[in-house]
Amino acid sequence: MTTPEMASGSNFIRTIISDDLASGRRKTIITRFPPEPNGYLHIGHAKSICLNFGLAQEFGGHCHLRFDDTNPSKEETEYVEAIKEDVQWLGFDWGKHLYYASDTFDQLYLWAIELIKQGKAYVDSQSAEDMRVNRGTLTEPGVASPYRDRSVTENLDLFDRMKRGEFPDGSHVLRAKIDMASPNINLRDPAMYRILHAHHHRSGDNWCVYPMYDYAHGQGDSIEGVTHSICTLEFEDHRPLYDWFLRELNIFAPQQIEFARLNLSYTVMSKRKLLQLVKENHVSGWDDPRMPTLVGMRRRGYPPAAIRTFCERIGVGRAASWIDLSVLEDCVREQLNETAPRRQVVLDPLKIVISNYPKGQTEELEAANHPQNPQAGTRLLPFCNEIYIERADFMEDPPKKFFRLGPGREVRLRNAYIIRCDEVIRDEQGEVIELRCSADLDTLGKNPADGRKVKGIIHWVSARHAKPVEIRQYDRLFQLENPDKADNFLVALNPESFQVTEGLAEPGLLNEEMGATFQFERVGYFTIDSKDSLPGQPVFNRTVTLRDTWEKIKE
Structure with missing residues (x-):
């Protein structure tokens, strides 16, 4: 079911999908969220999750959760399980549509052989440095590899031997044969497969060649029948490459749509930098409450509804934007103001002795759990002649608009009595350590007997019970x-x-x-x-x- 937060606005992707359905170009909508399991999800991923799952729900389709697990040297089962938990915590369910790129390794390999047979892929034996240099720059074309014109037979043999583990890591790669002079650097014979003698979290040691992300990504969408492949803008220049693979393989082509990624102030969202913060102990872990990770926000107490509201409120556009962290914090405040029970806690205590309240007496005062929600019920607060208030709620020489406690001034204790400050007690250094006050014992609770009102209301805790x-x-x-x-x-x-x-x-x-x-x-x-x-x-x-x-x- 679509949540109110998701249905409250519109964006250009909604318009594209609506037009596709209205024109009959698409009969159903299939989106996907395709994380790499090489770290924990952060608030930027939440925007993509809410967008992809939200659109699928809104238009009666479904959204796939697919792990693009093509790099076993950086991926772990821990990250897979954490990502599942985060998606569910945000309120979304992939149902039976859970997929892994590793489940398509056999098909991806067969397609690579097909491209070799068509003369559109070759095994390159240059060093990584030589390939980097020969790829060219944004202003200069690349230089063709000396191995670019290997025969189909030689390429098939080398690729088979790569698969069987005959060569060390980095000795060969399989590259697509496209255009080394293309102005789009992604089309300059990009790598399709590299050798990695690494244990994979799902396929074990069955493979020692692994597909590159740019090779597996578009084909994964095609295999799953994804209709709208929604990506962030950094993938816009990769789209011609994805289209080339789909076209040369003559398989179903999803429609790729790019949107601007989330940039949040006072935050970094590079997984590399987040990992560095964790490994160098600048934070206590991925779930440190200061981290922009979803697991960190969950531990800190951010409600998932607030994050969904935030993702809808900031919108989806093509232009890069910078969102102030206060927007997210406002969404959290709005949600918690409605749902969080109230409690009384003093962080910087200053003691008060109430001179006219019986020393040995304790009473229990009724307090609402939520002032705007009677159904939240009430609780009992112990009260005695000694209490603590916040030190900031007392000033000896208060300014005109200070409505809290001062010498000779009155305030109401939340859920309790009106008190007046009669005496200030200091230590040998002159610091205020205690206040002596008197209470108007006829002013208990919200309905004082004599109808007297004071502007200031402060919280407190019982000194004997706190x-x-x-x-x-x-x-x-x-x-x-x-x-x-x-x-x-x-x-x-x-x-x-x-x-x-x-x-x-x-x-x-x-x-x-x-x-x-x-x-x-x-x-x-x-x-x-x-x-x-x-x-x-x-x-x-x-x-x-x-x-x-x-x-x-x-x-």
């Missing part, structure tokens, strides 16, 4: 809006992107489920870490602040 919890303050991983512009993207890392503090939480928070997300009232949204938390000992990751604090920083 529980210490670990708080992990995650922020943007990079300080620069575009880390890729730095000579070394690592110098743009934000040294304050991860800080560990301790907070005081209402006691019920210790018994919540792993991965649950809450709004700490007046503080932000926090998620119980699914990896490092223990039963009764939650660790809280900051998911997102209540508002965009980085806009103020940039100003």
Whole structure:
């Protein structure tokens, strides 16, 4: 079923598909999401997932999940399983349409032999460096390989021996014979097969020659009957090559459509750079909550609905665009504002003693779990004569528009009483360490008996009942809006992107489920870490602040 987020707008690809169906050019719609299992998916992949699966759902077709597993030296089963989990977490299902490029190795090999027999492919024995140099530049044509005119018989023999493992890695490649003078460098006799004596996660050691991505990709779409092969713009110059293979093999040709990839501020989305962050321990792993990976966002507490909304909101176009990270964070806030239960947690505590509240007394005050959703129910908060508030909610000499606590000032405690600050207690260095306050005991809850109102409302926890919890303050991983512009993207890392503090939480928070997300009232949204938390000992990751604090920083 199409989600509201996906159906809310239009784009040029929707228009193309609608026209194809209306004209009868296509009877059904088949799209695909074809990741290489050489890393974890990131937010850029989410855009492609939402687009391909969303369009298939919207037009009554289906979307394939296909792993382009043609490079065993970089691919792992771990990545395959992680990708499946990410797609399902986003809310999509491929059903019976799960495919692997490795399942087509036999057919791809037979097609390669066919091209050799037609004189359109040859075995090249140049070194990798010589092939690179002889390929030419964007302004100069390439130079033909001295092996380009090998006979069909010799090429068939060499390719067979490559397959049987007679040669070491890098000694030969199979190349398509197209045009070494083509202005499109991708058509200058591109490699089709290389020798790799490497164990494959599915085919084992059955093969020691593996197809190149550009050779396998278009044929994979053709084998599966994909009608609309939706790619990012960097594949636009590869489309003539894909069309050449399909045309020379005389097989079904999908329609390739390119769109602009996602560029997100304060983020890198190169899998090579993300892998470098992991391997060099700049982050704790692929699932580090600061990473733009979907597994990292899931651990941080980003709801999948928020990511779907984000992908629809930024749209799909042909022009390269730069999206500020705040757009994604706004989508997360909007979703969590509707769904996240409220809780009271103090991060920087300042003690208050309520002088006119009985010392030995404890009462339980009713508090709503969500102020806009009565069906979310209520919970009980313990209250006594000693509480903690946020230190920032008190000022000795407050400005005119400061409506929180100050000497002689009144505020309402959320879900509790109105209190007045009567005395300020300092230590030997003059630091404020405690406030003595009095409570208006007739003002409990939301309906004070005498109808008195105060402008300020602050949160609190009971000093005798609050529980210490670990708080992990995650922020943007990079300080620069575009880390890729730095000579070394690592110098743009934000040294304050991860800080560990301790907070005081209402006691019920210790018994919540792993991965649950809450709004700490007046503080932000926090998620119980699914990896490092223990039963009764939650660790809280900051998911997102209540508002965009980085806009103020940039100003």
